[in-house]
Amino acid sequence: MKKHLLTATLLLSVCFFAFSQPGINNKMSKIENEMGYIIKKYNPTIAKTDTSLTYTFADTAAHSKELYFVFDQDKKCKLRSWTYTVRAYYQKTFNVIRLNKGSDWKQIEPNKYISKYSEHMLLVADDKKLSIIVTRVNFTEDEFKQLITAK
16 A cells, blocks of 8 residues: 555656646657656557647556647647546646746636736646646737736
């Protein structure tokens, strides 16, 4: 039991560190390199197209995850999602991302946040599906200010 708890805690720490950075605007090749440890450790199912990458794997018999990336025509990440089967993993990852001081997330609706203007990102969490999405958004500075003040 203690061995499983230690393994889960270690995995959680590694995953939170790696998954806390949205990766938006990173090139596909960089994300593939960053996911190398997932491939070595979990032997995930990988689906790749010209515009997307999906990693599906289980870290325990009761818990699996899916990491999904969508890329623009320049192979830069424009959307990243995390989907979990265990609420605690989902909630912890959401909190780590949301509390990332570098992005300075501002809540605009329940479970919906925008980053500081210079990053142009939207964070959306779905409590029912246990999924988190970070996507690149385009808005003017005036639109950004309206979103912040509308809350």
